[in-house]
Structure formats: structure tokens, C-alpha cells
Amino acid sequence: MSDDxxxxxxxxxxxxxxxxxxxxxxxxxxxxxxxxxxxxxHLWTRENAGLFDVSHMGQLILSGEGTAAALEKLVPGDxxxxxxxxxxxxxxxxxxxxxLDDLMVTATPTGLYVVVNGAVKHQDxxxxxxxxxxxxxxxxxxxxxxxALQGPKAVEALARIVPGVDRLFxxxxxxxxWGEVPLWISRxxxxxxxxxxxxxxxxxxxxxxxxxxxxxxxxxxGLGARxxxxxxAGLPLYGHDMDPTxxxxxxxxSFAISKRRREEGGFNGAERILKAxxxxxxxxxxxxxxxxxxxxxxGAPIFAGDxxxxxxTSGGFAPSVGAPIAxxxxxxxxxxxxxxxxxxxxxKRVPLAVAAMPFIPHRYHRRGASK
Amino acid sequence: MTRYxxxxxxxIDVEGxxxxxxxxxxxxxxxxxxxxxxxxxxxxxxxxxGDAAVVESVKAAxxxxxxxxxxVTEGNDALADDPxxxxxxxxGAGWFFKLELSDPSELDGLMDAAAYKAFVDSL
Numbered sequence: 001m002s003d004d005x006x007x008x009x010x011x012x013x014x015x016x017x018x019x020x021x022x023x024x025x026x027x028x029x030x031x032x033x034x035x036x037x038x039x040x041x042h043l044w045t046r047e048n049a050g051l052f053d054v055s056h057m058g059q060l061i062l063s064g065e066g067t068a069a070a071l072e073k074l075v076p077g078d079x080x081x082x083x084x085x086x087x088x089x090x091x092x093x094x095x096x097x098x099x100l101d102d103l104m105v106t107a108t109p110t111g112l113y114v115v116v117n118g119a120v121k122h123q124d125x126x127x128x129x130x131x132x133x134x135x136x137x138x139x140x141x142x143x144x145x146x147x148a149l150q151g152p153k154a155v156e157a158l159a160r161i162v163p164g165v166d167r168l169f170x171x172x173x174x175x176x177x178w179g180e181v182p183l184w185i186s187r188x189x190x191x192x193x194x195x196x197x198x199x200x201x202x203x204x205x206x207x208x209x210x211x212x213x214x215x216x217x218x219x220x221x222g223l224g225a226r227x228x229x230x231x232x233a234g235l236p237l238y239g240h241d242m243d244p245t246x247x248x249x250x251x252x253x254s255f256a257i258s259k260r261r262r263e264e265g266g267f268n269g270a271e272r273i274l275k276a277x278x279x280x281x282x283x284x285x286x287x288x289x290x291x292x293x294x295x296x297x298x299g300a301p302i303f304a305g306d307x308x309x310x311x312x313t314s315g316g317f318a319p320s321v322g323a324p325i326a327x328x329x330x331x332x333x334x335x336x337x338x339x340x341x342x343x344x345x346x347x348k349r350v351p352l353a354v355a356a357m358p359f360i361p362h363r364y365h366r367r368g369a370s371k
Numbered sequence: 372m373t374r375y376x377x378x379x380x381x382x383i384d385v386e387g388x389x390x391x392x393x394x395x396x397x398x399x400x401x402x403x404x405x406x407x408x409x410x411x412x413x414x415x416x417x418x419x420x421g422d423a424a425v426v427e428s429v430k431a432a433x434x435x436x437x438x439x440x441x442x443v444t445e446g447n448d449a450l451a452d453d454p455x456x457x458x459x460x461x462x463g464a465g466w467f468f469k470l471e472l473s474d475p476s477e478l479d480g481l482m483d484a485a486a487y488k489a490f491v492d493s494l
Contacts, residue, residue, distance in 0.1 A: 038429040039404040224403070224430050293407050293454070295427050317406035317429045324406075346425065 058121030063111030097269015192233025234357025410446030
């Protein structure tokens, strides 16, 4: 357990404690790991709606002449083509094409709204400043909090207090008013469920969190369930499943390399990354199903016979699957779906099989999807 | 029968030269939902303070230490099918293992219920 005195306080810190949260240090902040229990919170979110405080994440506005084109040198997504109110998952690339962070980029009337991971936000900002031209202004929105409301009932619950929010489809965003409070809301999230993320002035976040939690479908949910939900959804956790030593192809994020960018290149590490797209990479992040009940966790080596062929980067018990699951890097020779491998846990071999991700189907509210 | 406690949050019930070991209610509350427990095989020799069993919550794996030295005479097989017994009845049906003490004098350093309660209150 961490020493409380080292932790920075988020705008909702006292609110979490009043709700009975157990606080832990995460990304340097005191954050709620759980309220009533990870299992119950996880299952509640899959059935109803969970409110997550993700205010530790960095919210930036990049603006100025040529911002999109300049950012494209550092990310492999088609940023120039983003229409206002549309967003894209992308990756911040180091000079060698290694992943420095994963992020969301949204085109807004005031510039590109970029959300980066809390643990690396300061180094991201320094890297962006050093690698974007002076004409690009970087505004770190430190006076804003960020909430995620996730689950099949999230949007109907929010629409009751923020009318009209239900018109957004997955990966769309717009400005809404809650009374007189401006909320930047996107239909996105990191649980595999439908839901929204809400950027709100920090001095209004407590009132908003209260109003949202007054809806019968909503409970506050901690980081523990956030982790198990994203693992079941097959979504990588930066710093664990991806880091500066992995490129986007290895990290199972080829989908984030837009078509035009594949044709034109012009981003950090393009040569290495485009080559890997064509030829495949020596290792890849894959899902792993686990035989038996013993969880297989981050750091466990993966073997095929006597040869180590990979390593687990995330793993744990998956409440909605009802069994342990994991993800990890496995060599090309052993990473096709269904391949049996073994993890070593406390000196024992645990049978695994390379599995398709997500483990639990995504239930996003996509534009044009039949439903 | 006498119950002792350790500062690693194990309890140990001692009757003559045999003892039953589990983790305390406080410990299960800290761990949260238990999804897996691994108990030592019969005949395993344990030394005081050494790794004896493993308990895993959704979030993390934790070691259960041997409160005293001895030889394992029984593991709680019920935990394999229902590890949540450690949450629902940590100081009863959720016991981990029984052992034959090799050095009963090691019990002298352990806490009684009142001392353990004071210890937990201080955390």
C-alpha cells in the first residue's frame, strides 16, 4: 500500500472517500480501486451503468495553423480527415516507431482535443512540445475533470439529465449544456460497453457526479473493475501491454494505422511499421485463455515445451467470462488463434491457448449498425 | 483450543500439537473477491514465516505464510471449488491447512485476539 502523503488529489477525491472507496496510488494520484468490490462493480457495469473518475488522464487542446498535419508526423492515424465532432484512437510514436502512449484525438471547433494516459501525460506534453512546430499551441486543460459513464444503460441514464446526448454514435463527440455548465461529451470508453466520456470543469464535477449517481442505473466504479472490464474487452493498457519497445503492429493496433497513412507513410518509424504490416512482426500481442482457475498475471513467461515464446502482459480473473484470462506477447511461430502454450506461475506450468479478442463482444453504438 | 494471530493476518487454532491455519476477516476484506486459493500438499514441511499457501483476488496474488513451523496434515480441498469461502467464512469454513507443530514454543511470539484487534486498529 502506498503512502497517502505522496499522492496528488483529484477533484473528486473527497467524493470517492465519502462513497466508501478504498483509495490507492495510481499515476501519482489517490484514486478509488473499489467501492463495494471489484466483482460486483464489474458485473454491474456490464448490466447497468458505471461511473468512473478518469480525471488523472491528460486533456489537451492542440491548436494553430497546420496542427493536424504536424501531429501526423507523430501518430499513424489520418488526423487531417477527422471531421469536427469525430474522434479516433491513435498512438504517439517515438522516433523509432515505438509506442510512447495511446490516445484519443477528437476534432473540435477550437482545435484537436487529445486525451492521454495519466501516468505519462507530462512526458507526452514535453514530447509534443519538442516535436511540434512553435505555431502549434498546446493547452493542458488542468482545470477540467473527466468522467466515464459506461454500460448498456449509460446513455439512457445520462440523457435524462443531459437531453440530446443519445444522438451521438460511437466515436462522435459534441458540446452539451448541463444547466449552464458546458460538457464536452464523446460516445466512447474503455470497457467494451456503450457509454460516454464527459469532460467537465473541475469545480462542477462533484455536482455532476452526484446528479449522475442519482440515476437508478448508475453506481460509482473503481479502477479494479475498470481493469478487468478493459481486459475482457481486449483493450491494451499502456505501460503494460504496450510500451516504447513495442510498435503498433506488434501491439495488435494495426487498425489505428489509417489507409492513407499506410500509402503515404510520413510518420515516425513508418519504415519499420509498414514493413511489419506487410511481412508480419516477430511477436504480437494476443489474447490467452487459461485452463483451470489459477489466474495468470503480468510477467509470467510463456513456453512452448522448453522454449520461451512469450510473456504475459496483463492477466487476471475475468468476472463476465467466469475464468482467468490474459493477454501477452507471443512469437509469430506460436501466435495463431487456438495454439496451445503454457505459462509458468510459481514454478508450475499452466495450460493456455491463444484466443481471439475481445473475450466479451463489444457493444458499441455504431453509426449504421443494424440493431 | 487457543487462537493466535500473526502480523501477516493469519490466524492459527492450536489444540495440543496440531493446528489449523487461515487468514483473518480483516485480511479477506483487504483482498476483496477471492477467485483462487492454493493450499499446501499433505506432508509439506513449513518453516515459520515461510510461504505456505497462495490466495488470489481479482486484482492480485498474495502469499499466506506459515505462522509456525510444522508438517502439513491436511489442506482444505473445499477452497479449490469455492475459493469465495475465504470471503464468506474466513475464520471458519475458509481455513487453509492443518499442520503438526514442530516447535510449539514458536507460538509464544504470536498475538492473542485482543492484541490482534489493537494491531488492526492501528493500521
